Amino acid sequence: MQQGAFSRLADWSSRRPWLWSFVGAGVIFLATIAFTSGKGGADVLAAALTFASFYVIVGIGQMFVITTGPGNVDLSIPANIALAGAVAMKVMDGSNVMILPGLAAVAGVGLAIGCFNFALIRILSIPPIIATLSASFLVQSTAIAYGRGLRIKPPPLFAELATGRLLGVPILAIMALVVAAVMAVVLRRTVYGRSVLAIGQNARAAGLAGIRVERVRFATYVLSAVFASLCGALLAGFSGGASLNMGEEFLLASIAVVVIGGTSVAGGFSNVPGIWGASLFLYLLVTMLNTFGVGAGVRLILTGLIIIAVIALSGGRRAGRG
């Protein structure tokens, strides 16, 4: 009887791979609050929602790329963020009327980087990990040349968008929630989303089932790059201007939130809610370790260990499916 209930619970949770990231985020939040005896709980939560939003936006793009199968990953995200932030600030030039043209330029940056990445992968047959890494050097150099000495503040309205709150909830978090909801529908209910999942499981079978494999992969790399560019613009708006190293932490973070969120690194199996859970988890983990007064080195070690543990555990779950 008890075992039946337990196996039902295990079954229920195995169909919700995103569950664990939310459980983890909740536990860490409670631990942090307990340490500070309940002080500043609301502030921690608001900050978590804001910073998690950035993770969510790049994480969703990365998730689609990783879902298209083993070997697919976008390492150009940090450089992309740096360039997009610089372009956004320069085009907007501190003026509210230039926000929309600025965002259009940012989308153009993402589109161009996505096309460039895929051209390296497809036309020159370079493995994605190498292609996007080498692209990121070129993009980062462009950002350095373009953004040298850039000291432009974001337009007031754009800064308000990135830092403001609506009914106490960060506007950024609301936007990220909407994006996540839309992309969850795209993944589950559109032909494109299904194609991504199919290609990740078996690209040859997908081609034989009538899916235009290369077209879908192309769209996916562009999607990831555009999301990263938008994140770069928002990050610049949030921090009061672009800086060349503001994308750095997103290299590991974008992959970590995908994996912790229950997406299979082997491809073909992913979910959007997990990206949110994992993003909150990752930010709250850092906050907790800071609150506990742990140094930066130990913090990085723990983050790495947790990612390894999650991959090891989720690998075991996959094997059990067979």
Place this chain on the structure above:
Amino acid sequence: MDGRSATIVALEGVRKSFGAVRALAGVDLEVRAGECLGLVGHNGAGKSTLMQVLAGTLAADEGRLVVAGDDITASAGVAAARSHGVVCVFQELSLCPNLTVAENARVMHRAFRGFGWRKRAGAAMVAMLDDIFPGHGIDPADVVADLSIARRQMVEIARAFLVTDQPLRLVILDEPTSSLDQIVAEQLMGFVRRFVARGGSVILISHLLGEILSTCDRVVVMKDGRVVETRPARDFTRESLVAAMGSVVAHEEGRSVAATARQAGETVVEARPPRQADGRSLSARRGEIVGLAGLAGHGQTDLLVRINAAAQGREPHARVAGAVAFVAGDRQSDGVFPLWSIAENITIRSLGRLRRFGLIDPAAEARMAEEWRQRIAIRTPDMGNGILSLSGGNQQKALFARALASEADIVLMDDPMRGVDVGTKQEVYGMVRAEAARGRTFLWYTTEFDELLHCDRVYVFRAGVIVAELAADEITEERVLQSSFAEEAA
């Protein structure tokens, strides 16, 4: 050597099944010292399985394996076979492409060790290559990946005949000449004769019957996992050998179900194998069932894949008019999406039509899955279950449902009945005929002769090209075999 009659290898009552498929149904085989034994039979007759049992790469379910007087049934394995002097050159080449010729020799012959092993291995390989294939033009320092397929085959064969620290009694050559040209093939056959004259033994598997008859001392014919004939080679002719391989029984009932000629419809598929030098091409009309026959791996699947690609508009060798669906024969690599439910596996080909307001409608998806569960009798309580919860035959049905449920006018079938039970086969044959009568076109590659009887026309493939086109009343097993095995008069 104590005379020519000594038995080198004896197999007794060997049985082997892969799931429901019985590959070997009790085989007795004897190989004597100093003889070349020919082994022939249609695809799926069990030749390769039998050789794998002999070479130790497959364990038999039942039966005894005696090599050079030792019963090695219990210890059967590659190491045991090698230490008793049995070496096999398989169809799939087993060289490491990133290593040189000399290094590949070392992989198999551990005697090449210590200082200067590369030089010694290289010298031994060149000597052996010179002996078998004079004028081969292979350097021991050549990396295998840079060699042509024919030269790789030559290296593989030479390596097998190399004698170092272990005795060499029996060499199994499985289709050794399939990628060799006429002259090199004759060199090999000459060497085989010299090798057996020195007291060695060879088992030669070949689809070139002339080669078998001119080289072998005895010929064993296999069919459906059994040995059906064993005779000295001189007692066979080409015709009697072909007759022994295939049943000459007329398939009257099969004939009656073959569809009547549908010559009126317009041509919807036009395709030509890339290597086809003469003017032949494959064409199919609306509502036709067209068979692709010949031995396995002779370009049929490749052409189907090209026709499938043509529907996506990027294939110079094929033209299609209409949507195309593909039914995989190799389920794991070409068909199934293992993480998905049965329903998702079926609907993937039809998602475009299952949309409402641009989004996939789960209710319509469930309806399609349920409809096909009933129509094709997929045995599952819930179409939401994982595809891997099904038996192989039922997974195959799901793949059929994927193609038949789609809007495709043309269905390509890549030998999809491998490992499917008889009942399912009959159900699917009926559906294929019914769908063809409604105007769908089927291109059906099959290695089972009986399935060709459901076809209106059959193209026979050999070595990547179409070698014969048979009309419905010309489809007999002998005609198909004759065309499959045809070789240039030489």
